Amino acid sequence: xxxxxxxxxxxxxxxxxxxxxxxxxxxxxxxxxxxxxxxxxxxxxxxxxxxxxxxxxxxxxxxxxxxxxxxxxxxxxxxxxxxxxxxxxxxxxxxxxxxxxxxxxxxxxxxxxxxxxxxxxxxxxxxxxxxxxxxxxxxxxxxxxxxxxxxxxxxxxxxxxxxxxxxxxxxxxxxxxxxxxxxxxxxxxxxxxxxxxxx
Amino acid sequence: xxxxxxxxxxxxxxxxxxxxxxxxxxxxxxxxxxxxxxxxxxxxxxxxxxxxxxxxxxxxxxxxxxxxxxxxxxxxxxxxxxxxxxxxxxxxxxxxxxxxxxxxxxxxxxxxxxxxxxxxxxxxxxxxxxxxxxxxxxxxxxxxxxxxxxxxxxxxxxxxxxxxxxxxxxxxxxxxxxxxxxxxxxxxxxxxxxxxxxx
Numbered sequence: 001x002x003x004x005x006x007x008x009x010x011x012x013x014x015x016x017x018x019x020x021x022x023x024x025x026x027x028x029x030x031x032x033x034x035x036x037x038x039x040x041x042x043x044x045x046x047x048x049x050x051x052x053x054x055x056x057x058x059x060x061x062x063x064x065x066x067x068x069x070x071x072x073x074x075x076x077x078x079x080x081x082x083x084x085x086x087x088x089x090x091x092x093x094x095x096x097x098x099x100x101x102x103x104x105x106x107x108x109x110x111x112x113x114x115x116x117x118x119x120x121x122x123x124x125x126x127x128x129x130x131x132x133x134x135x136x137x138x139x140x141x142x143x144x145x146x147x148x149x150x151x152x153x154x155x156x157x158x159x160x161x162x163x164x165x166x167x168x169x170x171x172x173x174x175x176x177x178x179x180x181x182x183x184x185x186x187x188x189x190x191x192x193x194x195x196x197x198x199x
Numbered sequence: 200x201x202x203x204x205x206x207x208x209x210x211x212x213x214x215x216x217x218x219x220x221x222x223x224x225x226x227x228x229x230x231x232x233x234x235x236x237x238x239x240x241x242x243x244x245x246x247x248x249x250x251x252x253x254x255x256x257x258x259x260x261x262x263x264x265x266x267x268x269x270x271x272x273x274x275x276x277x278x279x280x281x282x283x284x285x286x287x288x289x290x291x292x293x294x295x296x297x298x299x300x301x302x303x304x305x306x307x308x309x310x311x312x313x314x315x316x317x318x319x320x321x322x323x324x325x326x327x328x329x330x331x332x333x334x335x336x337x338x339x340x341x342x343x344x345x346x347x348x349x350x351x352x353x354x355x356x357x358x359x360x361x362x363x364x365x366x367x368x369x370x371x372x373x374x375x376x377x378x379x380x381x382x383x384x385x386x387x388x389x390x391x392x393x394x395x396x397x398x
Contacts, residue, residue, distance in 0.1 A: 120370050121320025131371045156367065156376045157391055163366050164359025171319050172330045177355045192356055195394030 025063055027053040032074040033110075041071060041115045041130065042123035068133035076103050077112040078134050081141040089145045093197055097189035100162055101182050108170035113163050117171060135159065146197070157196045165189065224262055226252040231273040232309075240270060240314045240329065241322035266325075267332035275302050276311040277333050280340040288344045292396055296388035299361055300381050307369035312362050316370060334358065345396070356395045364388065 031052035035044040046067055050057045064070035072078045084099045085092065108114050112134055120127035139155050146154070169178045169185070177185065230251035234243040245266055249256045263269035271277045283298045284291065307313050311333055319326035338354050345353070368377045368384070376384065 117316065117366065118320050120366065121317050124370075128371050128373050131367070132373055135374050152375045153379075153387060156374055157360075157364075157387060160363025160367055160376070161356075161360050161391075162363070164361070164363035165356075167316065167319065167362055167366075168330070168355065168359055171323075172327050174327050174331055175334050175355055176351045177359070180352075188352060188356060191398060192360075192391075192395055195398050196391055199390060199394050199398075 021063075024053075024055055024059060028055060028060055028063060028070070029074050032070050036071060036074065036115075037110060040118070040122075042119045042126040046070070066129070066133070068130045071115070071130065072112060072133055072137060075110050075112060075115075076107070078137045081138060082144075085141050085145050092145065093194035094186075094190045096158070096193055097186045100165075100189065101186045104166065104170055105182050108166070111166065111170070113166040114170055117163065117167055154196055158193055161189070161192055161196065220262075223252070223254055223258060227254060227259055227262060227269070228273050231269050235270060235273065235314075236309060239317070239321075241318045241325040245269070265328070265332070267329045270314070270329065271311060271332055271336065274309050274311060274314075275306070277336045280337060281343075284340050284344050291344065292393035293385075293389045295357070295392055296385045299364075299388065300385045303365065303369055304381050307365070310365065310369070312365040313369055316362065316366055353395055357392055360388070360391055360395065 028049065031049045032044075034052060035049045038044075039048075044067070046060050047057055049070070050060045053060070060070065064073060080099065080103075084095050087095065104111055104113075112130070116127055116130055116134070119130060135152075135156065138159065139152050142155050143151055148154075165177060165185075168175060172178070177188075180188075227248065230248045231243075233251060234248045237243075238247075243266070245259050246256055248269070249259045252259070259269065263272060279298065279302075283294050286294065303310055303312075311329070315326055315329055315333070318329060334351075334355065337358065338351050341354050342350055347353075364376060364384075367374060371377070376387075379387075
């Protein structure tokens with residue numbers, strides 16, 4: 001006999017029912033920040049993030065299209081570049097330098113540059129996808145204010161400078177760039193970025 | 200009874216007897232390159248390198264003082280900087296850029312910059328010690344030709360640029376800096392390094 005006289009229907013899994021797309025989006029971003037902080041970028045999964053947010057894998061993908069896009073929307077950095085580039089192009093190097101330093105001084109651990117460097121050592125594929133997503137967004141933002149065929153090259157040379165400084169000051173944390181004040185670093189970076197941007 | 204009637208004296212461990220300090224030094228450098236390639240920088244040990252070279256741990260330390268100094272002597276990069284800086288200071292940015300690109304195109308995998316980036320993710324202490332040793336040597340080399348109180352800062356901003364480009368072109372291997380020819384990269388880097396060095 002295979003009857004199960006006291007079987008009860010399985011409990012409906014608890015689901016947070018948010019019908020509002022904006023509320024869904026906010027819940028996914030919260031869950032993503034949690035998962036990236038807990039597991040690191042390379043090991044965090046869309047499936048886990050969806051579960052934490054109480055939504056489906058498909059809904060996360062519909063909102064954000066990929067893990068790297070979700071990451072870039074969840075943390076400060078690339079997502080704020082549109083605001084930074086808007087304004088007088090003559091003072092763009094100073095705004096980029098100040099934005100980078102302010103962000104790193106507040107929370108370097110979750111920054112896209114630091115995440116990128118750390119993920120390159122553990123998971124090259126994750127690093128390539130993240131780097132490519134960052135580069136595309138940055139080039140699109142800078143193209144709204146900079147002219148010329150080589151904007152993509154100049155953006156990448158600026159990114160190289162910022163990656164190198166992130167490596168030095170916020171990962172290795174040793175040497176004169178790590179020891180100087182945020183204001184001094186901003187001044188040095190403004191000068192270097194100006195040379196790359198317009199030089 | 201604990202007697203061991205057929206015990207023979209333990210065999211003398213095979214030792215390569217090199218009395219010449221230069222031959223010792225060469226054997227240690229060969230052993231170091233082997234060990235760093237096999238285990239990676241962070242996991243390679245002076246003890247293993249001494250064993251491979253058939254010398255004592257103490258002799259390795261007398262010749263090279265530390266693992267990071269041994270590494271910098273064993274691989275191209277910082278060790279070649281004295282030659283690169285010697286010459287007309289007006290064309291120093293071009294020589295530094297050309298030296299960096301030529302070296303990376305030949306063998307990026309064992310390069311100090313790539314080793315530094317990879318070791319930062321797995322072993323922060325190893326990265327700090329290696330970075331500090333690289334910085335000291337580089338600053339000493341550049342100080343022979345550059346003046347000013349901020350030579351150390353300018354050297355570190357140049358290093359940041361090269362670390363960022365190494366990350367992009369030789370680790371992530373994606374984007375316009377990775378796609379361009381060695382000659383194009385040298386030209387771009389010359390311009391950026393010139394701005395940092397003299398700007």
